[in-house]
Amino acid sequence: MSGGDIDIQQTGAGTLDDTLDDRAGPRPEPAAGGAGLRKEDLHASVSSPVLDTMNFLNEITLRYPEAISFAPGRPYDGFFDNEQIFTHIRRFLDHLAAEGSTPQDVRTAVFQYGPTAGQIQDVLADSLRVDEDIDVPPESIVVTVGAQEGMLLVLRALMGGPDDVLLVSSPCYVGITGAARLLDVTLTAVEERENGISCDDVEAAILAEHARGRRPRAFYVVPDHSNPSGTTMDLKARHALLDLAARHDFLVLEDTPYRLVSPGTPLPTLKSLDRERRVVHLGSFSKTLFPGARVGFVIADQRVVDADGRGGLLADEIAKIKSMVTVNTSSLSQAAVAGALLASDGRLSELNTDAAAYYGRAMSSVLAGLDRTIPADRRAALGVRWNRPTGGFFLRLEVPFRADNAALTRSAQDFGVIWTPMSYFYPEGGGEHAIRLSTSYLTTAEIEEGTARLARFIAAESAAAR
Structure with missing residues (x-):
């Protein structure tokens, strides 16, 4: 986390700054309006x-x-092996060639800027289908710089005005609360009970927000072995949450980093149970493959209709925002992830x-x-x-x-x-x-x-x- 710090080397005679101070006397404070900035003038999130x-x-x-x-x-x-990276990338390049890509196409795929929404959605969609029983079209997937970018992009897309509210469980992963504060999104916490989140508590929070004249837009939850408390939603609670989302017209932001690195057979994801496109699924390969790839994804298959009645996917809107944030996710990282998925026939659960x-x-x-x-x-x-x-x-x-x-x-x-x-x-x-x-x-x-x-x-x- 301190990779950007500058280490000023010292010698027996002191630093260069010490020498200049001796010659020039005390250094003046930066003048107002000059290089010195007041923290109170910066965005409030930096003081959070x-x-x-x-x-x-x-x-x-x-x-x-x-x-x-x-x-x-x-x-x-x-679990990491230095040679894995090269093996995974080579497998993906061979896959592209086998699918009919020319040598120039393959070079472009790894050396150039890639499509903003990603270039491995077909591989991801196949993996999600066989491993998680999530059946979505590739075009509904946006490949992100880890799940963290996905959170930022989804919040930016969904939160359209000052009365829109994000519900979160409390305690809650700091990544989502930090993203909300960066974007000035209003948060409402739903206190977690001994065995996890209660849908009755979520509904009470929704009704309270409606009474305040605000719109609960989404509820963020880690249903499997949550960070930080380790709780898991049972199957009944998962169905109840989806029913609640349909009744009160909000989306569920499902974050699932730990389910495929935990022993035993996991419960179904909320997305695999989703029949009304109420769930935006946030995925990450940081725990299942390796965090250095910084590859995650968002499944956003919700329909978005404009004033003229023309429709598209929420994924398309998220990709537009991403184009102004990170342009695209690293092509080499995507290649490494896709190669690993291809090597395991998409079954991350077996790979892990x-x-x-x-x-x-x-x-x-x-x-x-x-x-x-x-x-x-x-x-x-x-x-x-x-x-x-x-x-x-x-x-x-x-x-x-x-x-x-x-x-x-x-x-x-x-x-x-x-x-x-x-x-x-x-x-x-x-x-x-x-x-x-x-x-x-x-x-x-x-x-x-x-x-x-x-x-x-x-x-x-x-x-x-x-």
Whole structure:
């Protein structure tokens, strides 16, 4: 995250700036209207705490490199092979040739700017059909720079005026709340219950927004092993949410990064159950293939009709916006992703069998480590508890003390363990007494030592809070 920082090298004589300061005397403050800018004149989003969260975690990680970190929701590096990239790209180039592309066509496909909406939609549509039972035309898919760009583009397309509102679960992935703040989109949080989101709560929020004269445009949800709390919607709740969307005329933004890297048979996606085109599906290959590709996609098969009655797809409108943001998604990255899909006949679930088993074991190891280091009688006395996700990368742990940045700093400095404050994920405040643990990136040995350190930290903070 600090790749753009400039490192000014120092010598025994000091920096060049020091020498100039000695000669010229004190440097004056920038004059108003000159190069100096006032933060209050910038967009309000740059002062949002949401945009500072990752920077703070990165700073803590760099400051305490020996600490074991349960913070990053990253895939495990052990599944990556340097030669995979070349194999995947070569397979896609061979595929293009087999489909009748000339050598010049193939060169253009990887070296030139590509179509804004992407150039691997046919491959993606085939994969979605065989692996997820999502049957949509290729033209309804927009290939994006990760799911994060997809969120930004979809919000920009859907939110047409100041009275349009985005509903989100709370706690919620910071990427969607950050995108909303960048675009000045009004957010309304729907508090998550112990077992996930309740459709009754969503409906109550919708009715309240209507009473305020506002229009709930969409509801964002991660139905499978959500980030940050790890909850999963059951099948009944999925059908109920789709019925609710039809009754109250809003869209569901479905984000699904963890379902194919979790053990067991996943529940159907909301999009595969969608019969009225109520779901805009956000997909990503960051967890299922590799995050360095930065390739995601949006399925937007909703019809859009203009004032003259002419129609098209929401995907077309999203592509127009993308043309002014990133122009197109990297052709080489698309080639690598498509090559991997072709190699597995589109079955990402089978390609990720080993990864899903690994992440399942990692989650089980963290839960076992917590059980061992904070046994039932001890956690009852402390007022500590945690949920038990069946997959994904994250779980939620509640503590009797304030789990803020100051506590995180003490945890890293004095106990050598890093975690993420859950308060980062509450768009309207909350979560001050809970932490998020990521289970994906650590080895079994690191998990064992890390949970022991975490238990000692929790005991010390709980005693201090009494």
